[in-house]
Amino acid sequence: MKDTRATQKDAYEMILEAIDVGIYGPGDRLVESELAERFGVSRTPIREALQRLETQSLLARDGRSLIVASLSHDQMAELYVVRSELEGLAARLAARHATAEEVRVLRSMVRDDEALLEDPAALARANRRFHKQIHLASHNRYLVQQLDLVYRTMALMSTTSLALEGRGCDALAEHGVIVAAIEAGDGDAAYEALKSHISMAFESRLRHDAEQLMAEG
Structure with a gap:
């Protein structure tokens, strides 16, 4: 069984890389279910990765949704x-x-x-x-x-x-x-x-x- 901590790290790194290479750009909405399907992991590590990225100000809230942040x-x-x-x-x-x-x-x-x-x-x-x-x-x-x-x-x-x-x-x-x-x-x-x-x-x-x-x- 894959280590949960490793899965969390993988999800974080995969989302971060997707932002870095432009798959997701400023203003794009990130949806747990879509990310889980894209990266082949469960929604729990995706949710935790999104929370971490929001804490780092790489994601922002738009109502109830999370979007890729933009820089002023x-x-x-x-x-x-x-x-x-x-x-x-x-x-x-x-x-x-x-x-x-x-x-x-x-x-x-x-x-x-x-x-x-x-x-x-x-x-x-x-x-x-x-x-x-x-x-x-x-x-x-x-x-x-x-x-x-x-x-x-x-x-x-x-x-x-x-x-x-x-x-x-x-x-x-x-x-x-x-x-x-x-x-x-x-x-x-x-x-x-x-x-x-x-x-x-x-x-x-x-x-x-x-x-x-x-x-x-």
Whole structure:
């Protein structure tokens, strides 16, 4: 018999992944019975997983229903501030602690991701993988845990900035600068390069949101 705690964890992780990859987006309603059928588990672990996600503010109440939460402008700005500082710290630590093998993996990611420029969804997945590799290369488990929480909340953004025209190419060039600083062991440069990278991503998103508001108006 499968451990109940394992089932609860599986249900939580499966729902979280479905939100992360865009199966469920901001405003989408999550129904226990539908989730149980989709993931092949009973309703009890689904219910407990939904309660946990609501506690983490990844789900919100809409009457009696639970929906995937969305981020306000202020919440998004706050998230980017935290992300910028934590990711900058990860890059600084990676410059000190990354192994030669980890640096080579980062370089190969930048090179390989050029083939994904015409596929924003695939590029977004590759981007998360690249950043996760930097987090791991920091060799600081507590920082990695905090960044995992940040990225979990970022799943609530309905679009990726990499889908914006020209942003993918610019982002890969910025990745190259970050890796070069890490490879050189220059913590200050790595910190500044990654913070600049996050700033550019935020600026692109703000510009896109402003254009959307004008179009709707």
